[in-house]
Amino acid sequence: MSSPRILVIDDEADLRELLEITLLKMGLDVDSAETLGQARAFLAKSDYALVLTDMRLPDGLGIDLVREVTTLYKGTPIAVITAYGSAENAVVALKAGAFDYVTKPVALDQLRIMVQSALRLSTAPAGEPQLDAATPSRLIGNSSAMQGLRAQIGRLARSMAPISITGESGSGKELAAREIHAQSSRAAKPFIAVNCGAIPEALMEAEFFGYRKGSFTGAGEDRDGFFQAANGGTLMLDEVADLPLAMQVKLLRAIQERRVRKIGATAEEPVDVRLISATHQDLAKCVETGKFRQDLFYRLNVIELSLPPLRERLDDLGLLANTVLDRLAGPGQAKLGPQVLDTLAAYSFPGNVRELENVLERALAFANDGVIEVGDLSLKSARLAEPASIPASAPVADAPAPAAPVASPASAPVQAPDALPSNLPEYLEQVERDIILRALAQTQFNRTQAAQLLGISFRQLRYQMQKLDIHAPED
Numbered sequence: 001m002s003s004p005r006i007l008v009i010d011d012e013a014d015l016r017e018l019l020e021i022t023l024l025k026m027g028l029d030v031d032s033a034e035t036l037g038q039a040r041a042f043l044a045k046s047d048y049a050l051v052l053t054d055m056r057l058p059d060g061l062g063i064d065l066v067r068e069v070t071t072l073y074k075g076t077p078i079a080v081i082t083a084y085g086s087a088e089n090a091v092v093a094l095k096a097g098a099f100d101y102v103t104k105p106v107a108l109d110q111l112r113i114m115v116q117s118a119l120r121l122s123t124a125p126a127g128e129p130q131l132d133a134a135t136p137s138r139l140i141g142n143s144s145a146m147q148g149l150r151a152q153i154g155r156l157a158r159s160m161a162p163i164s165i166t167g168e169s170g171s172g173k174e175l176a177a178r179e180i181h182a183q184s185s186r187a188a189k190p191f192i193a194v195n196c197g198a199i200p201e202a203l204m205e206a207e208f209f210g211y212r213k214g215s216f217t218g219a220g221e222d223r224d225g226f227f228q229a230a231n232g233g234t235l236m237l238d239e240v241a242d243l244p245l246a247m248q249v250k251l252l253r254a255i256q257e258r259r260v261r262k263i264g265a266t267a268e269e270p271v272d273v274r275l276i277s278a279t280h281q282d283l284a285k286c287v288e289t290g291k292f293r294q295d296l297f298y299r300l301n302v303i304e305l306s307l308p309p310l311r312e313r314l315d316d317l318g319l320l321a322n323t324v325l326d327r328l329a330g331p332g333q334a335k336l337g338p339q340v341l342d343t344l345a346a347y348s349f350p351g352n353v354r355e356l357e358n359v360l361e362r363a364l365a366f367a368n369d370g371v372i373e374v375g376d377l378s379l380k381s382a383r384l385a386e387p388a389s390i391p392a393s394a395p396v397a398d399a400p401a402p403a404a405p406v407a408s409p410a411s412a413p414v415q416a417p418d419a420l421p422s423n424l425p426e427y428l429e430q431v432e433r434d435i436i437l438r439a440l441a442q443t444q445f446n447r448t449q450a451a452q453l454l455g456i457s458f459r460q461l462r463y464q465m466q467k468l469d470i471h472a473p474e475d
């Protein structure tokens, strides 16, 4: 069997030679062209596992070739070589359909990583997602919005372009990210999802980039960070708008260099990670208000994927509800009674599919013989919380009986209104615990609604509950 063939297009003889030698040493066949004209002639004659082109050529621009290859040779990945620091060229090329890019001076370790991932890609059928009929998409729904989304995911899975997923809480952003990963040539490598809003700022660098033994008190052994853990795979930065500015700078550097340095290490290590970011906030607005760096926004937001809220794709409601019920009760063991679907369709689902799952789970507990009736649904939007009174006294005692959440014993002392707390962290923790318990009690332990009442994401609430040792009564 012949080796995969790569087409290199560069008018700089030295660089062309370096690329040729590197690729030949990898056991690949190489054709080289100095101009777009020569490249077109090669493309008309042979199939390539990868086309690698410089951006400026004597008879035109590499970006034109990107457009040609992505339309005329759909299954052929094309990558560009951009000048160092020219984020613009890289982003434009990725938007035009380039699979990836390398910067000049070309780092050979990164070139090899890029070529290998292109080779994995070219073994998958062109334009076809790696899923087959036996592995249905995780994203359920036949509405035109969902069909469009699945098609877009199939295309995006074939590229390294960073994707920014937007959508309301619970609309399936993480699920979509997992789907992109599962359909990509990286599927066999890890998918790591990180909730940027849930990591204490002081720990962020260590969590993202890892650390060397002894680099700070408590660093008893070497540890990898998220970047190393996701190497070869996909790193999802969820709630990316919550990244503190100092961390945004470090992240930008890691993305630009495709290298990270562990805390306490002298050398950087290359990382091959596809980035997907998600947020339910308006990231462009965060840039305007100075909360998010423009340059990082530009790097992360190369391709936008927007998830519609559930209320805008009500056609999917029945299918989603039945799938959730099958999962909860076993196939065919539970169903919706008359009018239930209409009642659900009239509800706004601020917590989207996650809220639908919660509503059905709860309704199922009240349902007779697995048939959910309208009366089993509790869809009333929770009333707004009253302003927190500090310090709060036993909030659980006022809670409606069926859903009173439980917490570990309170430790903070009750203060006289004007007294200063003797232990501020403990006191604040107690205040936070009380407020969360009240929100949970008000929403009968519907965490989606409780998070909404408190203006935080579902994940943040879940994280805080774990931290403060708050459990559902039945946990």
Ligand SMILES: Nc1ncnc2c1ncn2[C@@H]1O[C@H](COP(=O)(O)OP(=O)(O)OP(=O)(O)O)[C@@H](O)[C@H]1O
Residues within 6 Å of the ligand: 138, 139, 140, 141, 167, 168, 169, 170, 171, 172, 173, 174, 175, 176, 238, 280, 320, 353, 354, 357, 457, 458, 459
């Ligand atoms: N189209 C869908 N098909 C099936 N399940 C879905 C779909 N969309 C969302 N879900 C389910 O809804 C729940 C929430 O999804 P996910 O965590 O992906 O949402 P999210 O947008 O990332 O939420 P958040 O903004 O709170 O992080 C999950 O249990 C997920 O499996």
